[in-house]
Amino acid sequence: MPQFRIPGPLRRLSDGQITVEVVATDLGAAIDALDARYPGFKDRLLDEKGELRQFVNVYLNDEDVRLGQGLKAKVTEKDEISIVPAVAGGRG
Amino acid sequence: MAKLLGLRCRECGAEYELQATHVCEMCFGPLDVVFDYAAMKKRVTRERIEQGPPSMWRYRDLLPIEDSTPVVSLGEGLTPLVKADRLGAELGLRNLYLKNDSMNPTNSFKDRVVSVAISWARANGFETIACASTGNLANSVAAYAARAGLECFVFIPVDLEPAKIVSISVFDPNVVAVRGNYDEVNRLCSQLVESTPWAFCNINIRPFYAEGSKTVTFETVEQLGWKLPDEIIIPIASGCQFVRHRQAVHELMDLGLVNGDRVPKFTGAQALGCAPVYNAFHSDTPERVLPVKPDTIARSIAIGNPSDGMYVNRIALATGGVVEAVTEEEIVQGIRLLARTEGIFTETAGGVTIGVLAKLARAGRWNGDEVVVAYVTGHGLKTADVLASVDGHARRVEIEPTLKSFREKVNF
Numbered sequence: 051m052p053q054f055r056i057p058g059p060l061r062r063l064s065d066g067q068i069t070v071e072v073v074a075t076d077l078g079a080a081i082d083a084l085d086a087r088y089p090g091f092k093d094r095l096l097d098e099k100g101e102l103r104q105f106v107n108v109y110l111n112d113e114d115v116r117l118g119q120g121l122k123a124k125v126t127e128k129d130e131i132s133i134v135p136a137v138a139g140g141r142g
Numbered sequence: 143m144a145k146l147l148g149l150r151c152r153e154c155g156a157e158y159e160l161q162a163t164h165v166c167e168m169c170f171g172p173l174d175v176v177f178d179y180a181a182m183k184k185r186v187t188r189e190r191i192e193q194g195p196p197s198m199w200r201y202r203d204l205l206p207i208e209d210s211t212p213v214v215s216l217g218e219g220l221t222p223l224v225k226a227d228r229l230g231a232e233l234g235l236r237n238l239y240l241k242n243d244s245m246n247p248t249n250s251f252k253d254r255v256v257s258v259a260i261s262w263a264r265a266n267g268f269e270t271i272a273c274a275s276t277g278n279l280a281n282s283v284a285a286y287a288a289r290a291g292l293e294c295f296v297f298i299p300v301d302l303e304p305a306k307i308v309s310i311s312v313f314d315p316n317v318v319a320v321r322g323n324y325d326e327v328n329r330l331c332s333q334l335v336e337s338t339p340w341a342f343c344n345i346n347i348r349p350f351y352a353e354g355s356k357t358v359t360f361e362t363v364e365q366l367g368w369k370l371p372d373e374i375i376i377p378i379a380s381g382c383q384f385v386r387h388r389q390a391v392h393e394l395m396d397l398g399l400v401n402g403d404r405v406p407k408f409t410g411a412q413a414l415g416c417a418p419v420y421n422a423f424h425s426d427t428p429e430r431v432l433p434v435k436p437d438t439i440a441r442s443i444a445i446g447n448p449s450d451g452m453y454v455n456r457i458a459l460a461t462g463g464v465v466e467a468v469t470e471e472e473i474v475q476g477i478r479l480l481a482r483t484e485g486i487f488t489e490t491a492g493g494v495t496i497g498v499l500a501k502l503a504r505a506g507r508w509n510g511d512e513v514v515v516a517y518v519t520g521h522g523l524k525t526a527d528v529l530a531s532v533d534g535h536a537r538r539v540e541i542e543p544t545l546k547s548f549r550e551k552v553n554f
Contacts, residue, residue: 058336059167094170104430104452105153105170109329114447116433134332135165136449 052080052125055132063090077110078121080131095133107134146206147176149349152453162266162341164348172449173349175206179396186397188368191360196220198254198357204393205258205357206350211265214290216247218257219357223365223515228483229496233503237513239371241362242486248309249521250442250489251358251383252282256343258354260286263341269293270340274331276324276379276442277306278520283343284313295340297327303441306524323436325446348382355386356393362515363394370400372512373407373463375502377495377519378419379443381450384410388457409463410454411498413438413473413490419451423465428455439470439528440490442520464507468497474528476500480518487522495519 051071056064064070070087074080085092097103101121108115109132115123125131149158153171164173186203194200198219207213222242230238246253256279260271270293273283280296287294294315298307299322311317320327331342341347363370370391376384388408394400412420415438422431431451436444448454458465468476473490476497481487488496499516508514522529541547 055333057333059165059170062167103170105165105172105449107329107447112326112329114325114433116447117435132329132333134329135170136447 051127052129052131054080054084055130057133057135059135060091060094060133063094064088074125076121077108077115077119077123077125077131080125081121105136107136108132109134144208145178145182145203146208147178149173150176162263162268162346164346175349175353177204177206179393183397186399188364188399191364191399198257198354198361201357201360204360204397206353207258207261207265211261213257213261214264214286215257215261216253216285216289218246218253220361221245223362224484224486226484229480232479232483233500234510235503235508235512235514236510238499239362239366239513239515240480240484240486241358241515241517243358243517243519244486244488244492244521248278248282248285249524250278250282251355251517251519252278253286254357255279255351255354255383256282256286259341259343259347259351260290260292262350263343263347264290264292266341268339268341270295270338271343272296272331272334272338272340273343274324274328274345276444277302277310278442278524279344280310280315280317281306281524284310284315287315288313297331299323299327303525303527305526309524323446324441324444325433325436328445328447352382352386355383356390358383358517359387359390360394363391363400366513366515368400369513370394370402370404371406371515373409373508373514375409375411375495375499375514375516377443377491377517378410378412378448378451378454378465379445379491380448381410381419381454384408384454384457385450388461405461407463408457408461409498409502410458410465411495412465412467413440413443413494414467414469416440416444416446417467418446419448419454420465420467422451423455423458428452428459431455438473438490439525440473440494442489442524443491443494464502466498466502468494468501472497472501477522477529481522486518488518489520489522489525490528491520492518492522 054070072083151166151171154169226238243251271287272295300319416436429452433447436446473493476493
């Protein structure tokens with residue numbers, strides 16, 4: 051099953067779990083499934099229009115989903131979905 | 143005087159104790175240091191600043207380091223503000239100034255933020271300093287960690303410019319070369335920060351680190367005789383320093399250090415090969431900054447997913463500034479233009495800044511009397527390789543060691 055990696059600030063929602071497996075075939079459905087199991091995630095990850103919040107980065111097997119299909123990205127058995135707060139780097 | 147009250151989320155306002163954390167647990171927004179401005183106002187004066195040390199630490203009262211904390215310093219800041227008459231003449235600007243931050247101890251603006259970050263980290267019990275970097279930050283972190291006697295890990299993209307690797311490695315840090323671009327290095331470090339007891343300058347101690355940027359603008363205003371310029375041109379990577387320069391002007395006004403209420407225009411500079419903020423600025427939704435894959439010689443500012451991008455555009459629009467971008471060729475031309483007219487050799491990021499300055503000037507943005515300041519943030523030797531491949535030696539001749547050969551070959 052696709053597996054979420056939960057960052058520190060959100061582990062209170064996942065009862066401290068670092069990884070959570072879900073049943074889904076695309077990223078949007080995976081977030082729905084995560085929220086069904088641990089309510090609150092959808093609110094934290096998506097804005098009122100249902101798009102990824104500005105300060106949330108989601109990586110599907112190390113690829114930023116915003117560079118690809120976004121929430122429509124297909125997910126399969128072996129995929130890892132990492133939620134990472136968008137900090138940023140220092141220049142230089 | 144305790145001047146730090148805590149941390150606060152820039153988005154939702156949630157408040158936190160002072161600690162090494164940078165992300166709001168409620169909304170993932172960025173956390174900023176909250177200062178006790180009322181207490182600061184009673185204390186900070188122009189005279190007090192002018193009597194301070196000849197470094198950025200003359201603004202200590204405005205930095206997130208308490209009086210009792212020893213600072214880790216190599217004499218950063220108070221870099222020259224140069225009146226650029228020859229460059230100004232080419233561009234039709236009679237009051238053009240350059241803040242030459244390549245004159246810092248490790249030759250980039252980064253020494254300001256790192257001095258604050260490492261001072262804070264050491265005082266708060268951290269034994270290891272780390273960072274994700276495109277080079278300049280790693281250079282600075284490695285030097286200041288050596289100065290402070292702290293363990294150091296720097297994470298860099300594996301294909302970093304050779305000159306940068308040398309100037310990092312000489313300080314003997316642990317160098318982790320990551321097979322990926324900066325955004326990937328940064329993401330790895332964002333995940334590592336949860337499982338290591340390290341202070342990552344630009345991640346978990348970012349709220350403190352970022353404040354150091356303000357000193358560029360404080361100094362510029364002091365060096366202009368406590369006057370605000372009309373416009374400031376700033377290179378954009380994550381957008382972090384851009385936001386802090388706006389904050390610096392707020393603070394100067396609120397603390398009564400400058401007269402008047404006319405905020406400078408804040409203008410951003412990007413390379414077209416990595417221009418997510420510029421793209422958004424010129425779209426219908428300037429606060430929605432979409433990531434890009436960087437491909438530019440201006441690698442020190444090549445951040446494809448800039449965390450403060452939306453704030454850059456908000457500030458540029460609110461102050462009447464713009465975000466402009468230049469081609470690779472214009473970057474090299476910017477480097478050479480600055481060198482030829484003012485005797486200052488800047489790195490590719492500086493070429494972006496000067497390139498944008500030149501582009502805007504030639505497009506007629508200014509009437510010529512405005513006080514315009516461009517922030518030159520790093521030294522040219524850091525990226526000297528980009529000039530090796532262009533015709534940078536058009537005036538070179540090779541001769542025999544004889545007068546005859548000289549007279550034959552040299553026109554004078």
